[in-house]
Amino acid sequence: xxxxxxxxxxxxxxxxxxxxxxxxxxxxxxxxxxxxxxxxxxxxxxxxxxxxxxxxxxxxxxxxxxxxxxxxxxxxxxxxxxxxxxxxxxxxxxxxxxxxxxxxxxxxxxxxxxxxxxxxxxxxxxxxxxxxxxxxxxxxxxxxxxxxxxxxxxxxxxxxxxxxxxxxxxxxxxxxxxxxxxxxxxxxxxxxxxxxxxxxxxxxxxxxxxxxxxxxxxxxxxxxxxxxxxxxxxxxxxxxxxxxxxxxxxxxxxxxxxxxxxxxxxxxxxxxxxxxxxxxxxxxxxxxxxxxxxxxxxxxxxxxxxxxxxxxxxxxxxxxxxxxxxxxxxxxxxxxxxxxxxxxxxxxxxxxxxxxxxxxxxxxxxxxxxxxxx
Amino acid sequence: xxxxxxxxxxxxxxxxxxxxxxxxxxxxxxxxxxxxxxxxxxxxxxxxxxxxxxxxxxxxxxxxxxxxxxxxxxxxxxxxxxxxxxxxxxxxxxxxxxxxxxxxxxxxxxxxxxxxxxxxxxxxxxxxxxxxxxxxxxxxxxxxxxxxxxxxxxxxxxxxxxxxxxxxxxxxxxxxxxxxxxxxxxxxxxxxxxxxxxxxxxxxxxxxxxxxxxxxxxxxxxxxxxxxxxxxxxxxxxxxxxxxxxxxxxxxxxxxxxxxxxxxxxxxxxxxxxxxxxxxxxxxxxxxxxxxxxxxxxxxxxxxxxxxxxxxxxxxxxxxxxxxxxxxxxxxxxxxxxxxxxxxxxxxxxxxxxxxxxxxxxxxxxxxxxxxxxxxxxxxxxxxxxxxxxxxxxxxxxxxxxxxxxxxxxxxxxxxxxxxxxxxxxxxxxxxxxxxxxxxxxxxxxxxxxxxxxxxxxxxxxxxxxxxxxxxxxxxxxxxxx
Numbered sequence: 001x002x003x004x005x006x007x008x009x010x011x012x013x014x015x016x017x018x019x020x021x022x023x024x025x026x027x028x029x030x031x032x033x034x035x036x037x038x039x040x041x042x043x044x045x046x047x048x049x050x051x052x053x054x055x056x057x058x059x060x061x062x063x064x065x066x067x068x069x070x071x072x073x074x075x076x077x078x079x080x081x082x083x084x085x086x087x088x089x090x091x092x093x094x095x096x097x098x099x100x101x102x103x104x105x106x107x108x109x110x111x112x113x114x115x116x117x118x119x120x121x122x123x124x125x126x127x128x129x130x131x132x133x134x135x136x137x138x139x140x141x142x143x144x145x146x147x148x149x150x151x152x153x154x155x156x157x158x159x160x161x162x163x164x165x166x167x168x169x170x171x172x173x174x175x176x177x178x179x180x181x182x183x184x185x186x187x188x189x190x191x192x193x194x195x196x197x198x199x200x201x202x203x204x205x206x207x208x209x210x211x212x213x214x215x216x217x218x219x220x221x222x223x224x225x226x227x228x229x230x231x232x233x234x235x236x237x238x239x240x241x242x243x244x245x246x247x248x249x250x251x252x253x254x255x256x257x258x259x260x261x262x263x264x265x266x267x268x269x270x271x272x273x274x275x276x277x278x279x280x281x282x283x284x285x286x287x288x289x290x291x292x293x294x295x296x297x298x299x300x301x302x303x304x305x306x307x308x309x310x311x312x313x314x315x316x317x318x319x320x321x322x323x324x325x326x327x328x329x330x331x332x333x334x335x336x337x338x339x340x341x342x343x344x345x346x347x348x349x350x351x352x353x354x355x356x357x358x359x360x361x362x363x364x365x366x367x368x369x370x371x372x373x374x
Numbered sequence: 375x376x377x378x379x380x381x382x383x384x385x386x387x388x389x390x391x392x393x394x395x396x397x398x399x400x401x402x403x404x405x406x407x408x409x410x411x412x413x414x415x416x417x418x419x420x421x422x423x424x425x426x427x428x429x430x431x432x433x434x435x436x437x438x439x440x441x442x443x444x445x446x447x448x449x450x451x452x453x454x455x456x457x458x459x460x461x462x463x464x465x466x467x468x469x470x471x472x473x474x475x476x477x478x479x480x481x482x483x484x485x486x487x488x489x490x491x492x493x494x495x496x497x498x499x500x501x502x503x504x505x506x507x508x509x510x511x512x513x514x515x516x517x518x519x520x521x522x523x524x525x526x527x528x529x530x531x532x533x534x535x536x537x538x539x540x541x542x543x544x545x546x547x548x549x550x551x552x553x554x555x556x557x558x559x560x561x562x563x564x565x566x567x568x569x570x571x572x573x574x575x576x577x578x579x580x581x582x583x584x585x586x587x588x589x590x591x592x593x594x595x596x597x598x599x600x601x602x603x604x605x606x607x608x609x610x611x612x613x614x615x616x617x618x619x620x621x622x623x624x625x626x627x628x629x630x631x632x633x634x635x636x637x638x639x640x641x642x643x644x645x646x647x648x649x650x651x652x653x654x655x656x657x658x659x660x661x662x663x664x665x666x667x668x669x670x671x672x673x674x675x676x677x678x679x680x681x682x683x684x685x686x687x688x689x690x691x692x693x694x695x696x697x698x699x700x701x702x703x704x705x706x707x708x709x710x711x712x713x714x715x716x717x718x719x720x721x722x723x724x725x726x727x728x729x730x731x732x733x734x735x736x737x738x739x740x741x742x743x744x745x746x747x748x749x750x751x752x753x754x755x756x757x758x759x760x761x762x763x764x765x766x767x768x769x770x771x772x773x774x775x776x777x778x779x780x781x782x783x784x785x786x787x788x789x790x791x792x793x794x795x796x797x798x799x800x801x802x803x804x805x806x807x808x809x810x811x812x813x814x815x816x817x818x819x820x821x822x823x824x825x826x827x828x829x830x831x832x833x834x835x836x837x838x839x840x841x842x843x844x845x846x847x848x849x850x851x852x853x854x855x856x
Contacts, residue, residue: 054622055758056729077628106570116569119578120547135820136813141725143544143797145582146805146812150580150819152546156571162395173628202511202602204666227670278798280567281487287437303569325572329716343572348562353574355827360820372649 001037007044007065009165011135016042016163017132022368025159027063027101030086030093032330033158033341033370041113042100046167048072050140055121059168062100069099073171081172082108082118083258089268091330100164104193106156106222109262109276110207110220113199113300120168126161127154129237130361132228140168153356159367161360175222178206179232180254183217184243185210189285191217192302199301203231203236208301209261217242220258261299264306274330275315280323290318315338340373375420375463375803378448378837378849380470384450388427391472395430398440399496405429411643413558414455414473418520419463419804421774426467433478434589435553435561442589443559445472451833452557455498455584456528458521461721464584468837471592479591482506487649489567491550493594496527500534501697502833503595511595515542518556518798519710524569530590533582535798535835540756541632541665542598543754545796546581551594554580554587556827566594579824583837584800587828595742601665606702607675609682610656614638617658618731621680621755624662625728629674634756635661635706638735641713641750641763642705648712651705654689661706709752710763717748717765724788738762738784745780747773759797760788786811801839809841818844 002308004023006012024034026041042063053076060069066084073079084107087096101107102127105318108117131236137150152159154161167344185191191210198205198219207220219239221231267274272294281302281313286293288296295308309315312335316326325343328336345353354372357364388406395404406428407409416423424581429451429597431436445452457463468474479495481501486492489508494503494833500521503514517536518524524534532553535544542548552567565577580587611617620663637645637659646653653659659681662673675692682690693699705712713719726734735751742749762784766777785795785805789812817841825832825848828831832848842849 008472047850051825052729054626055453056625074426095389120576133816135817139794139795140489141727143535144794145800146794146796148824149582150820152575200487200490202599224672225672230667278568278570323566324568345573348560352827356576359823359827369795
């Protein structure tokens with residue numbers, strides 16, 4: 001297995017133009033998406049090209065380590081607000097997650113429920129399509145409706161439409177502090193209702209998760225100290241009808257907890273397949289019951305369900321038809337091949353998606369079969 | 375602006391087309407007499423007018439599907455229309471087209487507070503979406519200035535923004551799902567009550583595609599609980615540079631206002647004369663609004679006032695009550711009306727990185743001298759979305775052309791400064807021929823490839839967004855195929 005590592009966008013374009021066989025497109029290779037075969041990595045395209053804290057904008061080459069960007073932002077008291085997950089613990093991968101990988105997989109964490117997904121923060125991209133053409137779309141300003149929004153299309157396309165070479169992202173200020181309210185609830189239905197109540201309040205919740213094992217719903221608020229105190233107090237009143245409410249002591253106790261939600265830490269050492277299911281929050285109790293999962297974790301106020309199931313389980317068969325989609329995040333190759341990583345799309349949408357792939361990657365070179373089973 | 379020559383073969387089929395459309399729609403939903411089609415001859419870019427061949431007003435997704443199936447079979451171009459408030463000519467007809475208006479589809483289909491979503495037919499106006507959830511203290515965040523009149527269909531087509539998107543984002547960030555009819559009549563459902571795409575983010579590329587990929591008939595929108603309160607503060611400065619620095623400092627301080635609005639002297643003077651809001655006469659005026667509880671508002675405004683004071687403001691005025699808040703916003707909200715009183719005007723919406731604000735304003739001032747036309751600037755400073763208003767006299771021969779040439783130079787300046795041609799109005803016909811300033815032919819080819827997939831015959835709103843020279847082979851292919 002060869003790995004190609006271009007160091008300029010032009011070199012990347014040249015390699016793709018001259019390619020004769022399918023290749024796996026990877027950034028740091030930490031997210032377990034790449035098919036087998038020769039690899040092309042973007043880690044040679046690295047570095048922040050522009051960072052304007054006063055404009056809340058950062059532009060970086062696709063292979064730039066996420067850690068490098070987070071460090072630069074932290075020095076100006078800013079951050080990637082969509083809270084990208086680190087997949088290494090869950091998948092047992094090594095390597096350095098890249099910003100291109102984050103965008104290509106549209107990776108977002110618990111704060112997605114409040115401020116949006118990675119795709120909502122992606123302002124512009126440069127990429128090399130499957131024919132080797134260099135294309136740009138969007139830019140580095142927050143409002144831009146000039147032509148079609150290919151940025152959204154490429155965010156989450158897992159490299160199947162093109163290889164990202166540069167991304168520009170909106171960033172946000174780091175809040176002064178945060179706290180988490182822990183509500184004791186035994187029942188998923190009650191937990192989702194409690195989270196919906198919090199999210200439907202004016203108190204600007206930035207995280208709402210439920211762990212059925214510890215029977216705790218977690219509600220996060222962030223901001224300036226007095227504001228956080230004020231909102232925590234009102235939320236405590238609002239939520240006490242659902243179960244006992246206690247407030248964690250300061251940001252030191254709150255922040256690590258959300259890392260474990262973001263990275264699904266409780267599943268790391270457990271055996272079995274891991275699925276990620278996006279649902280309408282109020283559907284979560286019924287759907288999760290249908291899963292007969294060994295473990296569950298609810299994020300996004302119930303809208304995101306993490307499920308641990310025995311190896312080889314066809315979770316989609318258990319779920320039937322629903323408003324949402326189920327994606328395999330961890331499973332053996334044989335299961336991935338048999339079931340496909342992504343929820344099959346209804347006929348007309350599958351036709352559109354296939355049509356787009358055929359246009360952007362006419363020779364079927366880039367991460368072939370990752371999003372659509374062949 | 376050049377528009378394609380109407381296809382005589384299509385014009386010749388008008389009678390048959392009308393007959394087929396009348397077979398699937400109520401009689402009053404097919405408008406084909408010339409005196410009546412004139413009502414659809416333009417949108418809010420009123421300098422350009424052309425009555426369509428036919429206008430239809432379907433009342434359901436099924437009727438939209440029937441219309442498109444017929445137009446597809448007959449090879450007739452279709453121009454979708456929301457409320458016709460586009461400033462970019464997005465709904466401008468051609469003489470050989472069918473205007474498909476969604477105005478009759480304005481129902482709320484479902485409100486769901488637990489999941490914080492509303493499902494509506496897309497003919498519904500932006501403001502009435504909020505109206506439908508207001509009694510529960512919820513709102514729909516994107517708030518374009520035309521929100522009283524503009525339809526959700528048009529908001530989705532143009533990915534509309536508004537004054538409050540610094541905090542809440544634009545349409546694409548608040549759109550969760552659509553029912554869309556493809557040009558061949560196929561009805562597709564994309565997204566819904568869940569977050570994020572399960573495969574390719576088709577919703578993301580449909581939003582902002584200016585009605586070129588399909589006709590969106592129903593939409594699932596995210597609704598939010600209203601904040602406990604909001605309060606604006608007004609500050610005046612002696613120079614645009616200083617006001618620009620204040621904006622940047624506020625953002626860097628970690629305060630995230632819901633809106634930062636900027637007005638320059640010509641705009642302040644016009645608004646003051648028109649609305650008498652009591653604005654100070656100065657070079658640059660900022661209106662900054664924050665949200666939250668009383669105590670949270672006090673805290674944020676305290677930080678903002680500290681920053682503002684450091685830059686020696688001419689005036690610093692915090693609203694003490696709702697009445698005063700209203701007066702602070704009054705001038706800003708009547709800016710366009712005030713300009714309309716003085717003159718005809720053209721409103722641009724190029725976006726720039728906030729850091730290049732002083733440079734861009736200075737250059738616009740210089741160009742104003744060169745072209746001999748006045749410009750007033752009012753814009754969303756937090757996100758760099760400018761709204762230069764170029765004043766001209768429509769009755770004076772050559773003035774419109776000079777104005778358009780000046781506008782084009784301003785937009786090129788925005789791109790040169792690291793920004794873009796349009797931040798929220800869309801390309802339409804207005805900025806179509808400038809697309810190559812921002813994008814290469816390869817960049818546009820990638821975008822047109824998306825249209826090829828959704829609408830292979832290029833029948834949906836075909837003369838928009840892309841320079842005619844770039845899209846010609848695709849549109850020519852359509853005519854040749856008949």
